[in-house]
Amino acid sequence: MEFKMGPETRQVQGTWDAxxxxxxxxxxxxxxxxxxxKDKKIKGIRCSECGMVYVxxxxxxxxxxxxxxxxxxxxxxxxxxxxxxxxxxxxxNPRDEFLISAMIKLDGADSWFVSSVKGVxxxxxxxxxxxxxxxxDEPAGSLTDIDHFEVIPE
Amino acid sequence: MRNVAxxxxxxxxxxxxxxxxVNIVEMISESVDAAFQNTGLTPDDIDAVTFGNxxxxxxxxxxxxxxxxxxxAIDKPIIxxxxxxxxxxxxxxxxxxxxxxxxxxxxxxxxWEKQSEGDSQVGLSGIVLPEAMTMVAHGxxxxxxxxxxxxxxxxxxxASYQAMSYLHHSGAEPEHIDKxxxxxxxxAALNPYAHLRKKTTVEDIQATPMVAFPLRFGHTCPTSDxxxxxxxxxxxxxxKLTDGNVAWITGVGSATSDxxxxxxxxxxxxxxxxxxxxxxxxxxxxRMAGIENPGRELDMSEMYNGFxxxxxxxxxxxxxxxxxxxxxxxxxxxxxxxxxxPTNASGGVFSTNAIGTxxxxxxxxxxxxxxxxIEGEHQIPKKIKKALAxxxxxxxxxxxxxxxxxxxx
Numbered sequence: 001m002e003f004k005m006g007p008e009t010r011q012v013q014g015t016w017d018a019x020x021x022x023x024x025x026x027x028x029x030x031x032x033x034x035x036x037x038k039d040k041k042i043k044g045i046r047c048s049e050c051g052m053v054y055v056x057x058x059x060x061x062x063x064x065x066x067x068x069x070x071x072x073x074x075x076x077x078x079x080x081x082x083x084x085x086x087x088x089x090x091x092x093n094p095r096d097e098f099l100i101s102a103m104i105k106l107d108g109a110d111s112w113f114v115s116s117v118k119g120v121x122x123x124x125x126x127x128x129x130x131x132x133x134x135x136x137d138e139p140a141g142s143l144t145d146i147d148h149f150e151v152i153p154e
Numbered sequence: 155m156r157n158v159a160x161x162x163x164x165x166x167x168x169x170x171x172x173x174x175x176v177n178i179v180e181m182i183s184e185s186v187d188a189a190f191q192n193t194g195l196t197p198d199d200i201d202a203v204t205f206g207n208x209x210x211x212x213x214x215x216x217x218x219x220x221x222x223x224x225x226x227a228i229d230k231p232i233i234x235x236x237x238x239x240x241x242x243x244x245x246x247x248x249x250x251x252x253x254x255x256x257x258x259x260x261x262x263x264x265x266w267e268k269q270s271e272g273d274s275q276v277g278l279s280g281i282v283l284p285e286a287m288t289m290v291a292h293g294x295x296x297x298x299x300x301x302x303x304x305x306x307x308x309x310x311x312x313a314s315y316q317a318m319s320y321l322h323h324s325g326a327e328p329e330h331i332d333k334x335x336x337x338x339x340x341x342a343a344l345n346p347y348a349h350l351r352k353k354t355t356v357e358d359i360q361a362t363p364m365v366a367f368p369l370r371f372g373h374t375c376p377t378s379d380x381x382x383x384x385x386x387x388x389x390x391x392x393x394k395l396t397d398g399n400v401a402w403i404t405g406v407g408s409a410t411s412d413x414x415x416x417x418x419x420x421x422x423x424x425x426x427x428x429x430x431x432x433x434x435x436x437x438x439x440x441r442m443a444g445i446e447n448p449g450r451e452l453d454m455s456e457m458y459n460g461f462x463x464x465x466x467x468x469x470x471x472x473x474x475x476x477x478x479x480x481x482x483x484x485x486x487x488x489x490x491x492x493x494x495x496p497t498n499a500s501g502g503v504f505s506t507n508a509i510g511t512x513x514x515x516x517x518x519x520x521x522x523x524x525x526x527x528i529e530g531e532h533q534i535p536k537k538i539k540k541a542l543a544x545x546x547x548x549x550x551x552x553x554x555x556x557x558x559x560x561x562x563x
Contacts, residue, residue: 003167006175016213023284030292030419054421062412062423081425082322084314085367086299092363092371099299101366103315103422111421114315115302122367127322142293144301 029056076133078106157562159400164189169380183224185381197226201258206245207510210280239547242514266381267508314366319427326481335462342501344531380508401521405443405557407435413549431553432471443557456516513545
């Protein structure tokens with residue numbers, strides 16, 4: 001039952017231009033975050049019914065489905081909930097430097113986000129470690145105003 | 155609700171990286187023809203067709219209408235279903251609903267993917283385009299890893315957070331992922347319809363580069379071209395059209411959670427390793443199938459595992475064993491083809507991944523194992539009375555489950 005592939009059939013080049021699409025996206029939560037980052041503050045949105053705090057977050061609660069707009073300020077410290085260490089690209093080509101990327105839950109927040117963690121040996125890094133944001137000298141109101149996180153020494 | 159059985163399966167002759175010799179609809183027709191050949195049915199016996207694949211992988215809209223001739227579906231109802239990685243099983247579940255409800259008696263479920271005609275990374279990014287573009291507009295750096303919100307590594311990167319959280323909560327070690335990978339690839343070597351068919355040792359896996367710790371290149375599924383067709387029928391039609399050697403669908407369940415792959419704009423509120431839909435969907439399916447102790451009553455499982463840690467994770471999340479037990483089952487050989495819970499005797503998605511088919515191949519393999527019609531050396535020696543098939547997809551959030559058995563419910 002050996003399969004023998006038949007002669008190659010013709011191939012034509014296609015095109016699919018993603019730039020023809022213009023998506024409507026509510027940037028309220030991420031704008032609240034980046035504008036606060038200009039002053040080295042991290043701001044999220046809290047649901048007054050269940051207390052969930054989203055950083056950034058939608059303008060409705062994802063548990064209660066009510067509109068939410070209570071702004072809360074969070075500390076720039078948090079806990080590592082999971083992580084990975086990027087050692088090669090998706091095709092297997094090794095990276096020059098390993099990069100730790102952690103899912104971080106800021107103190108006071110219920111949502112997690114991803115950020116790189118530097119200044120620690122990846123083999124020492126663990127779920128549950130405490131981390132703190134490292135800000136750039138002159139934040140400009142962008143997601144890169146926090147350059148990375150570092151481990152808080154015990 | 156009527157009893158429904160899978161009466162036959164048709165695969166394309168192979169699942170490989172590139173089918174250069176056929177176009178999409180020609181490839182689909184190969185599996186449809188195989189299903190007719192394997193059941194002795196003709197197109198006139200089929201009342202309706204369900205169909206599925208993942209849209210952005212081939213950049214083709216309405217493939218089911220292009221394929222209508224090739225599926226012999228002219229004058230018949232066709233519906234296309236697309237639920238990410240669970241597509242194949244959703245398509246088969248829909249065929250089940252058609253027959254169980256009494257609307258139709260014999261339904262053909264067709265799934266396929268021809269990933270060689272597109273780019274899988276582009277296909278996957280088609281899921282998150284609006285979010286990704288918004289984040290870039292707010293300063294997210296796609297390349298250097300600076301700033302917050304950046305989660306790199308493509309699909310392997312996304313799965314690695316899940317793998318790390320799973321290891322943390324279960325007590326399994328990265329070496330268990332290597333062991334599961336070697337087991338499944340060695341199983342695939344026995345399966346002529348698998349894609350990656352080289353007998354593989356733990357050392358072979360450990361020699362592959364680490365992409366996103368704890369996931370190696372050798373822990374990652376391939377991308378494949380292939381199509382799978384299943385034919386389902388009511389009990390009355392089973393009596394009329396078959397010799398009775400069929401696989402009954404006794405349990406069906408599915409559930410969704412919120413997207414949990416580092417989605418930034420709306421906040422990630424769920425651990426990607428929690429997978430609550432697996433608990434909900436499996437409980438539904440077990441209840442329907444009359445199964446109270448899945449670990450004891452099931453004879454085999456086929457899990458949707460794009461990444462080698464997932465077989466272990468799903469055994470726990472689907473209630474086949476307790477949290478933290480799966481790697482111990484692996485260590486004592488319970489997951490081997492000759493073990494008490496043979497898992498992915500086919501090699502799983504981890505060895506063959508034409509994405510649209512991947513969640514249909516799980517119940518297809520279960521059906522073939524029950525009917526003892528496996529064309530290959532991975533037929534499980536012991537009699538299979540009850541089998542568990544699982545599908546997973548979307549933004550780490552969809553789970554589908556089916557239970558198949560050698561007797562109707």
